[in-house]
Every structure is written in C-alpha cells, then in structure tokens.
Amino acid sequence: MSEINKYFTSSYEESRTIFRKHLTTIQEKWPEATLSTKSIGEEADNTIDIIFSEARTSNEQVVFMTSGEHGIEGYAGGSVIHLFVEEYIDKIDPETTGICIVHALNPWGMRHYRRVTENNVDLNRNYIYNSSAVPEDINENYAKESDLFLPNGKLKDINKEKTHLFAQLGKGIADEGYQGIKKAKGMGQFEFERGVYYGGKAEEESALYLKELQRKLLSLFDRVIHMDWHTALGPTNEVTAVISEHDPREEEEIKADYQMNNIQKFSPKKVKGDSTNHFFKLKNEEYPDTHLFSALFEFGTFGTGKRAELRELTTIVLENQLYWEGAEKEKDRQWVLEEFQNMFYPEETDWRESVLKEARLAIDNVLTKEGILH
Numbered sequence: 120m121s122e123i124n125k126y127f128t129s130s131y132e133e134s135r136t137i138f139r140k141h142l143t144t145i146q147e148k149w150p151e152a153t154l155s156t157k158s159i160g161e162e163a164d165n166t167i168d169i170i171f172s173e174a175r176t177s178n179e180q181v182v183f184m185t186s187g188e189h190g191i192e193g194y195a196g197g198s199v200i201h202l203f204v205e206e207y208i209d210k211i212d213p214e215t216t217g218i219c220i221v222h223a224l225n226p227w228g229m230r231h232y233r234r235v236t237e238n239n240v241d242l243n244r245n246y247i248y249n250s251s252a253v254p255e256d257i258n259e260n261y262a263k264e265s266d267l268f269l270p271n272g273k274l275k276d277i278n279k280e281k282t283h284l285f286a287q288l289g290k291g292i293a294d295e296g297y298q299g300i301k302k303a304k305g306m307g308q309f310e311f312e313r314g315v316y317y318g319g320k321a322e323e324e325s326a327l328y329l330k331e332l333q334r335k336l337l338s339l340f341d342r343v344i345h346m347d348w349h350t351a352l353g354p355t356n357e358v359t360a361v362i363s364e365h366d367p368r369e370e371e372e373i374k375a376d377y378q379m380n381n382i383q384k385f386s387p388k389k390v391k392g393d394s395t396n397h398f399f400k401l402k403n404e405e406y407p408d409t410h411l412f413s414a415l416f417e418f419g420t421f422g423t424g425k426r427a428e429l430r431e432l433t434t435i436v437l438e439n440q441l442y443w444e445g446a447e448k449e450k451d452r453q454w455v456l457e458e459f460q461n462m463f464y465p466e467e468t469d470w471r472e473s474v475l476k477e478a479r480l481a482i483d484n485v486l487t488k489e490g491i492l493h
C-alpha cells in the first residue's frame with residue numbers, strides 16, 4: 120500500500136477510526152493513556168477525540184498536537200498525527216514526557232468538508248480571552264465590503280460570478296479598499312452570521328473545550344510543546360510555521376532555531392480571537408513559569424502572491440454562498456466544491472507526498488530543538 124493510501128482518508132469517520140486505534144500503540148509506551156470523546160453540536164456522533172497520558176515518572180514536558188480546528192483541514196492533520204504515532208513516539212521518553220493528541224476540533228466541519236463550524240463560525244476567530252477586549256469598530260471594515268462577503272442569492276452562472284469577484288477584489292488591490300478586505304479576513308467579523316470569517320456571538324463548544332485543555336496542560340507540565348496542523352497558507356507544497364508575536368524571537372532567529380524556511384509571525388492586532396494567542400495569554404497571566412511553544416503549521420496549496428490571494432478569497436466567498444443559497448446548475452455546485460477541496464485538501468499526489476515530507480521536517484526540527492525527541 121502506498122504511503123498516500125495509508126495516511127490520507129476521505130471521510131471523517133474513517134479518519135476517526137484510525138485515530139482511535141492509535142490508543143493501543145500509545146499504551147505500549149504510556150500504559151495509563153486514555154481515549155476520551157466529546158460530543159460537539161446538534162448533529163449526532165460528531166466528536167472531538169483525545170488521547171492523553173501524563174508522563175510516567177515526572178511531568179517535565181508534554182507533546183501536544185491538534186488537528187481539524189478548521190474542519191476540512193483536519194484530513195491532513197489526521198494524516199500527520201498518524202505519521203507521528205508510527206514514526207516518532209519511540210524516540211520520546213515516556214518517563215518525563217506526556218502526550219496529548221487531538222482529532223477534529225471541529226468535527227462537523229470535517230465531516231461536511233467545510234472550514235467553519237455548524238454555526239458558520241471560524242473557530243480560530245472565536246477564542247477571545249476577554250470579550251470586552253473586542254474593539255467596537257471591528258466590524259466596520261467588513262461592513263464596507265459586505266456586498267462581497269455576504270451571500271446574496273443562488274449561484275446562477277459560475278463563470279460570471281467568478282469574473283465579477285475577481286474584478287471587484289482585483290480592483291480593490293489597487294486602492295485602499297483592499298486593505299479593508301484584508302483586515303476583514305484577519306480580524307474576522309462578529310456581526311454577520313452568514314458572512315465569511317464570522318467569529319461568532321458566543322463561545323463555541325469546541326473553543327471552550329480546547330481552552331480547558333490548554334489550561335490542564337499548562338497546569339500539569341513544566342514545558343508544553345504544541346503543534347497545530349492546518350492547510351492552505353504559504354508556498355505550494357511546503358510547510359509554513361505561523362508563530363504568535365508572544366514569542367519574543369525575531370523571524371530570522373526562529374528560522375535558524377528550527378531549520379525552517381517559512382516562518383510567519385502574526386500579531387493579535389492583525390488576527391483576532393485565535394487559539395494560539397489565547398494559549399500564550401493564559402500562560403503569561405496564570406502560568407508564567409511554564410515554558411510554552413505553540414505554533415500553527417500550514418501546508419501550502421494555492422501559493423503566495425496576489426493571484427493566489429484572489430483565488431483564495433473567491434473560493435471562500437463562493438463556497439459560503441453555495442452553502443447558504445445553493446446553485447442553479449449542478450456543474451457549478453461541483454466546481455465550487457472541487458475548488459474548495461483544491462484549497463484545503465487537494466487530491467494531487469504531489470501535494471499529499473509533500474505533506475508527509477514537510478511534516479517530517481517540521482516534527483524532526485521542532486521536537487528535537489524543544490528536547491522532546493532524543
């Protein structure tokens with residue numbers, strides 16, 4: 120069986136079944152390890168699955184991996200966690216190191232090949248540490264562009280819609296309007312329930328659950344090393360680490376530390392309500408002595424540059440419109456769904472091979488530098 124057939128799945132249930140089997144493998148090293156499942160949302164049988172164990176002798180450190188915060192991106196995440204369990208746990212000392220791996224933080228989204236939750240919420244805009252900290256003008260930029268970001272009627276003719284969006288968004292690139300669009304993308308918006316990049320009006324069950332888990336790990340271990348698996352951003356067929364500005368190191372320093380080519384730093388001023396910043400804030404305020412490494416690892420699809428950015432925005436907008444309003448023609452519906460999959464879970468062999476290769480690179484470098492692998 121090829122590596123690709125072995126690691127990449129095509130349904131949420133298939134991926135979850137494989138994940139649950141990791142328990143036996145992990146118990147060979149951590150006999151106390153347990154599998155917990157947490158039901159999320161209204162639909163039956165959507166669960167977050169967690170395999171966890173403390174270290175056997177002393178809780179010096181923990182390796183923490185999460186997947187599927189953005190639903191559909193969980194397919195690649197599940198593959199990487201599978202790879203990690205097979206190839207890396209033998210290089211970890213269970214006496215001093217705990218383990219915590221998480222399958223499908225947004226199970227509904229993963230099952231339905233969507234990025235958002237069943238409440239249309241982008242989970243990575245939903246972790247507001249303190250809701251009074253949301254600036255009042257956060258929705259303003261978005262409202263200015265709302266004719267582009269809110270669904271308005273059935274998809275009638277995909278070629279026309281695409282051309283129109285490209286022209287509108289492309290025109291924006293030339294003037295300040297484009298900055299408004301980019302801000303809306305980064306900051307999210309908290310007003311339009313059917314719009315793209317919606318951060319929600321209340322905390323999602325998944326967000327509450329992850330926050331509790333962050334707290335538990337920070338309180339139990341001296342060092343927490345977290346890798347959160349995502350797809351789409353960054354150069355095609357390469358991994359990019361997205362690191363919070365709470366990490367005091369410069370980009371160049373981080374590149375050298377982890378031997379990685381692609382590092383992006385982001386600030387809470389540009390991206391609102393994301394889980395990594397929440398993690399760092401919680402650490403700084405309540406567990407200042409705990410060492411935390413936490414970053415997103417993205418497997419690039421469309422690539423970088425203005426054209427790729429336009430293609431991404433167009434895909435996100437059309438998929439959202441399709442979800443809420445439908446399409447008149449079946450072939451248009453198919454086109455949008457395929458393009459969405461091209462963005463977050465491509466079928467191409469090249470891409471899938473690159474995920475495995477780049478994941479090994481990131482795991483090797485990060486976990487060695489952080490003292491997890493020996």
Ligand SMILES: [Zn+2]
Pocket residue numbers: 188189192349350
């Ligand atoms: Zn993501």
